[in-house]
Structure formats: structure tokens, C-alpha cells
Amino acid sequence: MRTEAAWAALEGALARRVVAARAVAAAGGLDQPHADELRALVTVADTATRAHRADAENDLSRALVALPPVHEPELALQLADAGERVTLARRFYNDAVRDTRALRGDRFTRVFGLAGRAALPDYFEIAEHRRPEPVRRTAARVLLLDDADRVLLLSGTDPRAGASWWFTPGGGVESGEDLAQAAVREVAEETGLQLAPGDLVGPIWRRTARFAFVGVDYEQTEFYFAARSGAHPGRDELDTSGRTELEHQTLTGHRWWEHDDLAEIREQVFPVELADRLTEARLALDRGEPAEVVEVR
Template sequence: MLHEASDAQTGLRKVARVILLDPENRILLLHGFEPDDPDVTWWFTPGGGLEGDESREEAALRELAEETGITEVELGPVLWQRHCSFPFAGQRWDQDEWYFLARTTRTDAVPHSLTELERRSVAGLRWWTSAELSAARETVYPTRLAELLLTLLDEGPPRVPVVLAPEIV
């Protein structure tokens, strides 16, 4: 979800994202678009900013439930961390993102409690196989997600989170 809470020292919005895999190792992605220009679209992982004093783990589970309706998950380790900065809905978003691995047996996902901005910028969601993601010609964030997912499926979670290169758009 999009909230404006950020770290007072760094100015970065603290974000928890979820790499949600089903029993067939498909990944769930949301389809987003710029509210002021619906032709500008991309796919992204569920997740969003921390609220109040919640932990990143708590935020990951809350965001997943709100954006997908899925609450039956096994939350795993942090896989990746990245800094990103991008324009969206008339403002610049500077984020410190942590990506958690999660697994579920439930594949019926329906956005359940979206913010007003999310209702104006999320077109739906779908499960992707690694091959489909690798072949995708659409924009996906993080931009190396296909490669990162393939490595995850081949090698398992990293022992310590991988710090991804910053993405500044």
C-alpha cells in the first residue's frame, strides 16, 4: 500500500514486499498503472510501507492480506534489499525495500482492502511461472525479478539478504 511514512533520518520510506510462491513455484504479481496515464503499466510484488511501529514482517503479512486476500502463508527470510526512487501519482517515492519469501497453498487471490490510490492504480493480479516471467516483454519491478526468481528456485534463499543495485527512475 502507498503511505507516506518514512524514516526521519534517511527520508526513505520503509517498505516490506513479498515474493509469494505457490506449490508450483509460481510467483504472484500485481498489475499496476499510473493513475494519470493508464497506458503506463508494470507488474510488481505485493507489499508496501510500514505503519506505526510495526515490524517489516508484520507489514509484509498485512500488505499481503490487504492486496491479495491471502493470509495462509509461511513467511520466510528476507531475500533481497534495495533502494528505489520513482515518480508515481504526482510525487517522488524514495523507498528502502525488503523482499520476504513466502509460500502459500492458496492460489485464489483477490485484492481485499486497497487504499483509494491503489484502487485507482491496480488493474489486477496473476500467478507467473519462472519461464513466463523470463519471457515477459512488460515492465516488471524489481527489473531483475526474472533472474532473481530463477536463482532463488535453483539455489534456495541466500544465507544473508542480497543487496540489489538501486533503481532510480
């Protein structure tokens, strides 16, 4: 019977999601309350009878949407794939239920007793919960070069994910700011180095990034300027007193990088092409203006 075959497929998709959610709860990337709640809801969904399965699966769906982003790429992919399979299987099952109920209601079927005595199948109604759209914002960043052509990078971490990386000073553009104003404000906050908008050359690069940071999904368009820092070899310290509380928690260090050392680094660096394109920043500074805005990764 088509309806029972569709139900079997839906059960398989729900079971796959239970396995993926249980793996996320066990991976160690969630805080204890979230992990405990997810384990409990997974158990309820996995053991629920058919009559109570929809309620249990709805509770699990809501919990999955409310979770912090899953930073383990393989687990995130498995969970997303399982969710899509549940959505498709539920639609297929409900289509089968609709057709079965319509056939049972047909006058010809009723008159000649072709429907048999089986109970009418019920729809499986669970909401298609999806994660909210990412926060979209524009950011301004600065390639700061000192008198020895070293470039300043900050090291950062996401406390929720345990990941770390190197990146250029900069951040989101606030209301009423243009790109240059945001760039010099962010540099002052993060490094203590004072620049004026007129010290910037660019933007020379543009980069679009999709990422999760401290539990928030972002889609960010970044514009990169180049500037001379006024710092010189032997004067590597920064003034970090202007950093926000979040920056104090997530910025873990800094370094003025020689090009050759930067080319050999094994840690994550953003933009990814920085070592290969650093000469472009130097040439833009020599010219005093960018040739064009280049897309980078």
C-alpha cells in the same frame, strides 16, 4: 561590456527554459488546469520586458515547482537542465553587476570620470525554486510462490502518467511495525492471502528505488521476503476486498507467473532482476532461512 554579455547569456538560458516548459505543457501529461496555467505563464515570461522579466520568471519558477512530476524522461531532463542553466547564468550575471557597481563606486573612477554616463545595471533577482526532497520510506515485499513454483505479481498503473508495470505484493512499513508485520499486512490487504510473520523467509533481497507515483516523489528502500502462498494451480483468484481506495484505483490485475513466461515478458517488472534471481527465493524457502541479504535492481 561584461555585464551585457552576461545578460545575453541569461536571456538565452531563460529562453531555453521557456521552450522546455512550453513542451511540457503541450505533451499531454498534465491535467487541463495545470497545462493552461503553465502555457499562460510561459507566454508572460517570454514576452515580458527587461524591467518586468524577473517577476514573470519568478511566477514561472513557482508554477514549475508546484507541477506534478514530469514523467516523460526526455522532457523532464530538458526542463531540469534548463533550470540549472538559468541558475548558473543568473549567478554569473549578478556577479558581473556587482563588479560593475563596485567599479563605478570607486573614488578613482568617479574623480576621473571613467564610468561614463550609462545607468547602473540592476541585479536580476529570482528565487532558486527547487522541488521538495522526496518522501523517504521503507517497504516490505513478498515473493509469493504457489505449489507449482509460480510467483504472484500484481499489475499496477499511475493514472497521472499512464505507465504500467508488474510487481510483488507489499508496501510501506507503518509506525510501530517491523518488516515482517508490514509484509503480512500488505499481502492480506492486496491479495486476501493470510500469512503469519513466521511463514516468511528473509529478508533475502534489498532494493533502493527512486520514483514518482500519483504526483509524489519517493525514495524507497525495499526488503523482500519469500513465502509459500498455499495457493495451487487452478486457484488463481484473489480477494481484493481489503484494498484501500488508492489500491483499487491503481492495481489493475494479477497473475501467477511461470518462470519461463516471466523471463520472456516485455513489460516492466520490479525488481528488474526477478526472473534471473527467482531461483534464490526457491532455495531460501527450501532451506528455511536466507544465506544473506542481497542487493538487487
